[in-house]
Amino acid sequence: MPHLIAPSVLAANFGQLDKDVEMLNHSTADWIHVDVMDGRFVPNISFGFPVLHAINKVAQKPLDVHLMIEHPELYIEQFRAGGASVITVHYEACPHLHRTVEQIKATGAQAGVALNPHTPVAFLSEIIQDLDVVCLMSVNPGFGGQKFIAHTYHKIKELKALIESKESGCLIEIDGGVNQDNAPLLLAAGADVLVAGSYVFNSQNPAQTILDLKQIKK
Numbered sequence: 001m002p003h004l005i006a007p008s009v010l011a012a013n014f015g016q017l018d019k020d021v022e023m024l025n026h027s028t029a030d031w032i033h034v035d036v037m038d039g040r041f042v043p044n045i046s047f048g049f050p051v052l053h054a055i056n057k058v059a060q061k062p063l064d065v066h067l068m069i070e071h072p073e074l075y076i077e078q079f080r081a082g083g084a085s086v087i088t089v090h091y092e093a094c095p096h097l098h099r100t101v102e103q104i105k106a107t108g109a110q111a112g113v114a115l116n117p118h119t120p121v122a123f124l125s126e127i128i129q130d131l132d133v134v135c136l137m138s139v140n141p142g143f144g145g146q147k148f149i150a151h152t153y154h155k156i157k158e159l160k161a162l163i164e165s166k167e168s169g170c171l172i173e174i175d176g177g178v179n180q181d182n183a184p185l186l187l188a189a190g191a192d193v194l195v196a197g198s199y200v201f202n203s204q205n206p207a208q209t210i211l212d213l214k215q216i217k218k
């Protein structure tokens with residue numbers, strides 16, 4: 001399968017969000033990554049439902065909603081109604097992860113689980129068959145524009161081995177500090193989906209930057 005590019009609108013210009021989403025519609029982006037932060041699970045607040053609705057009104061690509069919030073189970077149906085195609089919750093925020101994953105799937109969305117940089121891949125061994133996406137955080141969640149953590153390569157290989165051993169069909173998504181230098185190595189290690197925020201939106205030509213990431217050969 002060709003890899004997928006999921007630009008994060010966290011780095012977009014919120015004064016002209018519709019224009020930036022239109023740009024993504026016309027680009028080779030596959031998904032639109034939407035980072036929701038609650039100021040409790042992570043030390044930052046991004047946005048909530050009104051902004052998600054504004055994005056969904058314009059977006060013509062699947063919305064990949066990354067929930068960096070406590071008690072995500074209270075809001076799954078609302079995020080689905082807001083247009084989410086993929087809903088990703090954090091392992092660290094879900095004591096009843098299996099129940100929350102089933103709840104996501106019951107809405108018709110694809111279910112993702114994100115792991116913080118310090119959380120072992122092996123913690124997903126009993127649930128990997130039920131997941132559509134595992135999102136490996138390659139920065140500590142909460143902010144865009146941070147430095148990529150190189151230990152992520154090792155986690156991708158471990159996750160790939162776990163997915164194969166359990167015959168799971170789930171995708172490996174990498175989120176944080178992705179750029180043109182590390183992307184080829186991430187794909188070679190086994191990544192399927194690359195999230196990129198500041199690298200895309202801070203570039204001179206975001207659509208071209210997305211195309212460059214999309215055209216990397218494995």
Ligand SMILES: O=C(CO)[C@H](O)[C@H](O)COP(=O)(O)O
Nearest residue numbers: 141142144145176177197198
């Ligand atoms: O989940 C996130 C931060 O918690 C963002 O998706 C991530 O940081 C992408 O932004 P950048 O490419 O600028 O690192």
Ligand SMILES: [Co+2]
Nearest residue numbers: 035066175195
């Ligand atoms: Co994210």
